[in-house]
Amino acid sequence: MSFLDPLEMGLGTWAWGKGQVWGFGKDYGTEDLRKAFRTAIDNGVHLIDTAEVYGNGQSESFVGEFLKEKPGEKIYVATKFAPNPNRFSTSRLLKALKASLSRLGLKSVDLYQMHWWSPPRSIKAWMEPMAEAVKEGLAKEIGVSNYTLNQMRRAQDCLATYGVSLASNQMQYSLVRRKFEFNGLLEECKKTNVRFIAYSPLGMGMLSGKYSPQNPPSGPRRLFYFGQLGRVQKLGEKIKEMGAAHGKTVNQVALNWVLCKGALPIPGGKTAEQVKENAGAMGWRLTEGEVIKLDEASKGFKG
Ligand SMILES: NC(=O)c1ccc[n+]([C@@H]2O[C@H](COP(=O)([O-])OP(=O)(O)OC[C@H]3O[C@@H](n4cnc5c(N)ncnc54)[C@H](OP(=O)(O)O)[C@@H]3O)[C@@H](O)[C@H]2O)c1
Numbered sequence: 627m628s629f630l631d632p633l634e635m636g637l638g639t640w641a642w643g644k645g646q647v648w649g650f651g652k653d654y655g656t657e658d659l660r661k662a663f664r665t666a667i668d669n670g671v672h673l674i675d676t677a678e679v680y681g682n683g684q685s686e687s688f689v690g691e692f693l694k695e696k697p698g699e700k701i702y703v704a705t706k707f708a709p710n711p712n713r714f715s716t717s718r719l720l721k722a723l724k725a726s727l728s729r730l731g732l733k734s735v736d737l738y739q740m741h742w743w744s745p746p747r748s749i750k751a752w753m754e755p756m757a758e759a760v761k762e763g764l765a766k767e768i769g770v771s772n773y774t775l776n777q778m779r780r781a782q783d784c785l786a787t788y789g790v791s792l793a794s795n796q797m798q799y800s801l802v803r804r805k806f807e808f809n810g811l812l813e814e815c816k817k818t819n820v821r822f823i824a825y826s827p828l829g830m831g832m833l834s835g836k837y838s839p840q841n842p843p844s845g846p847r848r849l850f851y852f853g854q855l856g857r858v859q860k861l862g863e864k865i866k867e868m869g870a871a872h873g874k875t876v877n878q879v880a881l882n883w884v885l886c887k888g889a890l891p892i893p894g895g896k897t898a899e900q901v902k903e904n905a906g907a908m909g910w911r912l913t914e915g916e917v918i919k920l921d922e923a924s925k926g927f928k929g
Contacts, residue, residue, distance in 0.1 A: 628767055628793045629702055629736055630821040634885060634908045636673030636704070636892035637666040637901060638825065642688045643681015647846050650681065654896045656688070661898040663692040667699050669905035675796075675823070675892045677706035677741055678726050686729035694731060703730060704737035706771060709744040709752055716747060719755035723764050738765035739796060740781070742772040749780045757788035769794035769823070775811045782818065792820050799824035799889055801833060801865070801880055801924040802851075802858055807887065808928055816888055824884045827891035828904075833880040835862045857926060864923045868916055874906065879920075881907035886917045 641648035642659050666674070676685045686705060693701060705726050707719055723738060738759055740752055759765040770781050773795050782792045795815055797806050803826065806812045815822040828834055831843060832851050839855045842848045851858065862876055869879040877893075881904060884891040895901035912920070 628791075628819075628821060630673075630767075630794060630823075630890060633673050633702070633890060635671050635881070635905070636675050636702075636823070636890065637663070637671050638892040638894035639674060639676045639685045639689060640680050641894050641896050642676070643684025645681055648896070649845065658897045659688055660692055660695070662895045662901045663689070664696065665898040665901045666895065666905065667696055667701060669902055670908060671901070671905055672700055673702045673704060673736075673890075673892070675704045675825075676730075677708070677739075678722060679706070679708045679741065683725075683729055686726055690729050690731040702736040703732060704739060704769070705730065705735050706739040706741040707752075708741050709747060711744060711746065713747075716751050716755045719752065720759060720762070720764070723759055727764065734763055735765050737767050737769050737793060739769035739771050739794065740773070743770075743774075743777050749777060750784045753781055753784035754788070757785055757790045760790050761788075767791075767793035769796060769821075771796035771823075771825075773797075775809065775814055778811070778814070778820065782820070792818075794821040794823050794890075796823040796825055796892075798826045799884065799887075800827045800829045801861065801883055801920060802829040802854070802927040804924065804928050812887065812889065822889045824889040824891045827881055827884045827889075827893050828877055829858065829880075831894075832858045833862060833865070833876065835859075835866065835876045854927075861923055861927075865920070868912070868919070872910065872912075874910075875903060877903055878907040879912065882910070882912050883917060883920050886912055 676689050756768045778795050830847050837843050838859045865876045865879045881891050893904045
């Protein structure tokens with residue numbers, strides 16, 4: 627039994643801090659993030675997902691600062707190790723984890739995830755210090771991210787030799803990125819009790835309905851969804867109609883579809899308003915027929 631099992635949703639914090647993609651310091655600032663964090667906890671979102679690379683450590687520092695302002699609340703923290711090629715020695719993992727814990731102000735993290743698979747080190751070489759992190763009490767559970775089916779199986783086998791179970795695999799998954807439904811990864815996660823955590827569950831905000839070919843997002847996000855905004859907009863209209871029947875918004879329906887697929891979405895939020903709206907995706911479900919209709923409407927987004 628993992629602490630992740632009963633959770634419906636988490637809060638993503640990639641945008642919390644300086645970086646190329648999100649515009650921290652221009653469109654939103656520290657006070658917005660503080661309110662977003664509090665709103666998440668007050669609205670039943672108790673998992674915070676961060677990473678050492680987000681804002682170059684700033685995201686973890688914000689989470690650490692905000693955690694202190696909510697004493698006594700059960701808040702689960704997940705962070706990630708970046709296996710950069712220049713990290714030749716696997717002893718760097720425990721060092722990086724200790725640095726993350728220091729920014730977070732914690733003695734141990736609930737979930738420590740390998741952010742991506744990266745040569746030259748093998749999966750086995752990284753899973754050894756991951757298991758060590760559990761033994762030393764620095765991490766309660768271990769996850770991976772951006773691991774294919776075969777890579778995930780290897781990670782599971784390696785961890786098993788140390789008596790540790792793989793708790794999660796975090797992958798990009800939404801109505802506009804459905805690949806893992808079709809290549810067997812989502813199914814395998816369910817079969818082997820690995821929680822499938824869905825990152826970018828709102829298509830990096832494209833599913834919110836506010837972007838269109840005439841009004842694309844600024845920065846690199848424009849490139850990630852280049853040429854697809856017209857199709858996303860049409861899909862958004864269908865989602866909106868469906869949401870009206872439930873008194874729910876487009877974002878809430880898009881996130882609920884992820885929940886209906888058995889995944890754990892971690893939408894990013896920059897403001898209290900966004901976080902509150904997204905929390906409204908919990909506690910109810912689309913009907914089976916509605917899920918089928920959305921599957922049909924989004925079948926062009928298999929990549
Ligand atoms: N493991 C990995 O490799 C990996 C990769 C990416 C992300 N992640 C994790 O997954 C989390 C979520 O993914 P993501 O942030 O890329 O994408 P996302 O959750 O699909 O989209 C988040 C963005 O959508 C917009 N948004 C969110 N809620 C909204 C609302 N209610 N109304 C209107 N707009 C709303 C906001 O941006 P705007 O307001 O600017 O539109 C927000 O920053 C990340 O924060 C991170 O924790 C992990």
